[in-house]
Structures are given as structure tokens and as C-alpha cells.
């Protein structure tokens with residue numbers, strides 16, 4: 298069987314090094330399934346993996362992409378599960394952006410029926426990361442405050458929605474606050490502040506010293522400002538560095554305010570926790586998608602053949618949501 302796949306043979310700028318190519322897909326053997334791509338999503342980590350700067354790289358040549366959903370279209374001999382027609386997570390390895398992929402049927406993660414396809418395609422990286430951060434770094438209860446920079450990202454939306462569901466208030470820093478203010482407020486954001494106008498003292502006052510947990514997606518000046526607004530014995534967790542600068546932490550806050558600086562990598566969390574724990578996290582995410590807690594906007598949908606155009610769009614600033622890929 299022939300398949301179109303998004304392949305890169307060197308590390309570099311994603312919209313230059315990734316090309317749609319035709320590859321051969323072998324017949325599925327016993328215990329294997331063929332999954333057809335329905336919807337995939339482009340994340341910043343894909344750009345890092347293709348660019349060669351990510352924490353884990355694929356040997357070249359590589360099929361790019363890590364997240365999305367597909368349909369089981371064929372099973373190997375004596376293989377019954379998941380049934381043909383089931384919707385499953387696109388196996389992230391060796392690479393998700395391929396029309397067809399042969400994989401181990403027993404390792405496929407099935408997606409509950411009846412959920413919106415775009416949301417399911419985004420369910421496996423950003424929502425679990427937001428959930429793990431809220432569950433694993435300090436105990437935030439009703440009336441506590443959470444702060445994040447880069448709040449206009451998909452992950453930022455999920456964090457706001459999860460906080461809202463738990464009665465946790467949120468401060469949301471972003472570089473284009475006016476563009477996304479009303480959308481963020483409509484999903485439950487309490488404070489939306491432009492990163493350029495952020496006043497740590499004012500935010501500390503407004504939150505009554507109850508800012509317990511910070512999420513740093515961006516780096517640069519905004520995380521220094523975030524730290525200055527935190528309450529005593531707070532934690533700031535870094536998950537991304539979109540600015541690309543080394544982060545400058547104001548020393549006195551570590552000493553006098555007992556601030557803890559931590560990092561989190563979902564990729565590693567999945568590899569270091571049991572399959573049942575990971576499955577339980579996905580279960581909670583699907584529940585939140587099903588009951589309408591989690592929603593994130595889609596900017597555009599491109600055909601897999603147009604992968605370079607999709608990647609160019611994903612690399613642009615001020616998108617209005619995720620760039621998706623379909624076949």
C-alpha cells in the first residue's frame with residue numbers, strides 16, 4: 298500500500314525541510330493494525346523536533362508529527378482489537394503525519410465515540426500537561442490563584458478551563474492581550490494582562506498574595522515579572538521557552554519568598570509512569586472534552602500534501618488557534 302507522509306531528511310526550519318513524499322506501507326502482520334490519519338495537529342514541539350532543538354530527536358530520515366487521531370482501516374491476521382472503524386490516537390512514533398501507518402494494535406489508544414474530532418486530535422499533549430501541572434505542583438483549592446504567560450496558546454486555554462472548573466482564579470499574561478481578551482474572558486479567565494504592561498505589584502495586590510502556582514510557557518522578561526507577583530512559597534513551573542532567551546530569575550524572590558522553580562515535560566512523564574496512569578489521564582481529558590469543559594479554537598486545516606503551507610502557517614505569530622492537518 299502507498300501512503301503520503303511528511304518526511305524530513307535533515308533538521309532545520311520546518312517549512313523548508315519537511316516534504317510530502319510517497320512511501321510504501323507493509324501489510325499488517327498478526328497483532329498489527331493499519332491506521333489512517335483523520336486529523337493531526339501542529340505543536341511547537343513538532344517544530345523543535347524537526348528543528349533539532351527538542352529534548353528528544355528522531356533518527357533521520359523521519360516522519361514528522363506526534364499528535365492526532367486516525368481510523369483503524371485494516372487488521373492483521375487473527376487480530377480483533379480495536380475493531381475496524383474505531384477512532385484511535387495516531388501512534389506518535391515513529392511519526393504521526395502519515396496517511397497510513399502500520400502499528401501494534403494492542404498499543405493503540407481508543408478515542409470514545411461521539412466527541413469532536415478536532416478536540417480529540419488535540420487531546421494527547423496539551424490537556425494532559427495542563428492537568429498534570431495543576432495536579433502535581435502544590436494543592437490549589439477554590440479561591441487560590443494561578444498565573445500563566447503565553448496564555449493565548451491552546452495549553453493556556455485548557456489551563457483556564459480546568460482552573461475555572463475547580464474554582465481556581467487565573468491571571469493570564471500574553472503579548473497580544475487585546476486580541477484575545479474577550480475570548481479568554483468568555484472561557485473563564487479572571488484577569489487578562491498584556492505582557493508588556495504587566496505590573497507585578499498591582500497583580501500581587503489584586504490576588505491578595507494568593508498566587509500559588511505559575512506556569513511559564515514563554516521565558517524572557519514575562520517570567521521575571523510573574524515571579525515578582527507570586528505569593529509566599531509559590532511554585533513556578535517552566536514548560537516552554539518560546540522567547541528563546543535564557544530565563545533571568547530575580548534572586549531575592551527565591552530567598553525571601555521561598556519560591557520554588559520547577560520544570561515539567563509530558564513526554565518524560567508518559568515514559569516514566571505506568572500505562573494505566575497515562576490511560577487514566579487520557580480518560581479524564583476525554584471526560585472534560587465530553588462534558589464541554591475543554592475547547593480550543595482551530596486556526597486552519599490543511600491537506601497532508603500541503604504540509605509546507607501548514608507548517609508556514611503554524612510558524613506565524615498571532616494565529617487564532619491550532620493548525621490542523623487532514624488527509
Ligand SMILES: NC(=O)c1ccc[n+]([C@@H]2O[C@H](COP(=O)([O-])OP(=O)(O)OC[C@H]3O[C@@H](n4cnc5c(N)ncnc54)[C@H](OP(=O)(O)O)[C@@H]3O)[C@@H](O)[C@H]2O)c1
Nearest residue numbers: 341426449450451452514536537539540561562563614615
Ligand atoms: N513541557 C511540556 O511537556 C509541554 C507540553 C505541551 C506544551 N508545552 C509548551 O507549552 C507552550 C504552548 O504550547 P501550545 O501547543 O499550546 O502552543 P500554541 O497553541 O501553538 O500557541 C503558542 C503561543 O505562544 C505564543 N508565543 C510564541 N512566541 C511568543 C513570544 N516570543 N512571546 C510571547 N508569546 C509567544 C503565541 O502567541 P501569539 O498568539 O501572540 O503568536 C501563541 O499564543 C509551548 O511553549 C510548548 O512547547 C510544553
